[in-house]
Amino acid sequence: MGNVSSVKKKKIDKINRNNYRVNRWFKWLSPGLFVKRWLLLSASGFCLAVLGGAIWVKLTPIYRLLGLVSRSLEFLTTVVPHYISGPFVLIFGAFLVLWGQSRTVGSITNAINPNGDEELVDMLLARRRLNRGPKIVAIGGGTGLSTLLRGLKQYSNNITAIVTVADDGGSSGRLRREIGVLPPGDIRNCLAALADEEKLLTELFQYRFEAGAGLSGHSFGNLFLTAMSEITGDLEQAVTASSQVLAIRGTVLPATLSDVSLWAEMEDGRLVEGESNIPLAKGKIRNIGCLPANPPALPAAIAAIEEADYIIIGPGSLYTSIIPNFLVPEIAAAISQVKVPRIYVCNIMTQPGETEEYSVADHIQAIDRICPQKLFDAVLVHRKAPSPELLQRYAEENSHPVYIDRETITKLGRRVVIANIMDEKGSINSIRHDSSQLARVLLRWYSGKWQPKF
Known part of the structure; x- marks a missing residue:
């Protein structure tokens, strides 16, 4: 019985930690922080920079990249149905974005607040x-x-x-x-x-x-x-x-x-x-x-x-x-x-x-x-x-x-x-x-x- 209780407690703690991380991510989308617009602007700037580089070299990498992406997607959809592969890739991409942003914010928080007694997003929300x-x-x-x-x-x-x-x-x-x-x-x-x-x-x-x-x-x-x-x-x-x-x-x-x-x-x-x-x-x-x-x-x-x-x-x-x-x-x-x-x-x-x-x-x-x-x-x-x-x-x-x-x-x-x-x-x-x-x-x-x- 003791082992079962210990396993349950570990599962509950893991769920609580995951919920805390998710809530912390979504706090960055709170009104008044002016974060969403800058994230979108950064993503747009990255895409434009890539496109500018491609134009500079006469678009050759773009054609090759599009061809590679097209063949990969065609292969993926023949093996795994689109209604499964599409959501999977979308979720995986969103996970990578959130994970990257979380690690970035964590690094900034450690630099600004090394004691770690308050999250950066909470500090920004309170200051706003x-x-x-x-x-x-x-x-x-x-x-x-x-x-x-x-x-x-x-x-x-x-x-x-x-x-x-x-x-x-x-x-x-x-x-x-x-x-x-x-x-x-x-x-x-x-x-x-x-x-x-x-x-x-x-x-x-x-x-x-x-x-x-x-x-x-x-x-x-x-x-x-x-x-x-x-x-x-x-x-x-x-x-x-x-x-x-x-x-x-x-x-x-x-x-x-x-x-x-x-x-x-x-x-x-x-x-x-x-x-x-x-x-x-x-x-x-x-x-x-x-x-x-x-x-x-x-x-x-x-x-x-x-x-x-x-x-x-x-x-x-x-x-x-x-x-x-x-x-x-x-x-x-x-x-x-x-x-x-x-x-x-x-x-x-x-x-x-x-x-x-x-x-x-x-x-x-x-x-x-x-x-x-x-x-x-x-x-x-x-x-x-x-x-x-x-x-x-x-x-x-x-x-x-x-x-x-x-x-x-x-x-x-x-x-x-x-x-x-x-x-x-x-x-x-x-x-x-x-x-x-x-x-x-x-x-x-x-x-x-x-x-x-x-």
Whole structure:
């Protein structure tokens, strides 16, 4: 019985392997790869080349070849009936063509992808699909934007991330003060999120030196972008060059090349200067702005917004990651004028020092106060409450789930899209958006398959 089972298993494995090979061959005939037309063109070119050679030598080989073929076919049909010999020769010829193409593709695959973890046809199909993806502009900063980009890159290569450059804390702040470069921290995170080798690149870019009087506390990614800025002349060129070196999917752009510094007016009358100082002020923010006021936008960022199919704002810290982009008036004006789907991804939890006791409508109104023009049509909010343990832990830091006040949101002229977009696996230690689920919901809403609930 054991031998019989083993024989059956071998037969099944052989059938599965044959089916896999056949499916792999037929994938090359999938629409959008532009392979069929080139195969036909190659075959036609080969025939024409043979014919040209024959004409060059006065057609003598053609006559001999036709005579040989004619005698061979006549002999074959007298021995084997035409209704058997014809299909046999046709099938045998097709087999040789497919076998030859398969071996050719296998050689190319081994050269391009020596690890062999993905077929060349699958790589080409995925690349074609991503290249045909919508032109998405994502606006924000901090870890929220990089989380979003990590999911979006699975749906499109046509992504432009517009990032705030108001950071003045940590390694970015030190480089800004000591060298005079624009803060590279948020841009570094976005570049790592859009890279193909994301895990390794993220670890490399986030690596912080722990020794050395000058290096201690700096991340490798910040130093890399700072060096590129010095070499290329400015941050825009540095990001472009870095994107090519790292082979990222999409484009990362600073909102402005001006040396912007944030200020916030608190309800008790205090004036707090510096992005890193605003959350530490422990007060309610009445107004926010920047110095210099009304900085010029990066022209490439405006062009990306005008050509976009879809605009996504957030997630991220409301006053220090989202709104600073809209303090560049040209960016806010460009977003308000485009006639494409626009959505704001609201945070799951309130943020101490910025949005304490804020509801979803409060987040929307804060943006509306800065930008009187309507910048988005819908707001995406999380549905399911975090675990009681996490809620207790966050409550100790005066952070709570953002309340969904639907009636007020509707009065503000926004649609409410409610979905489970929290990272359930990573929610044991912290509350974060799930990059894959977040991108999936956003693309569903964009395509119209998602039916928003009011």
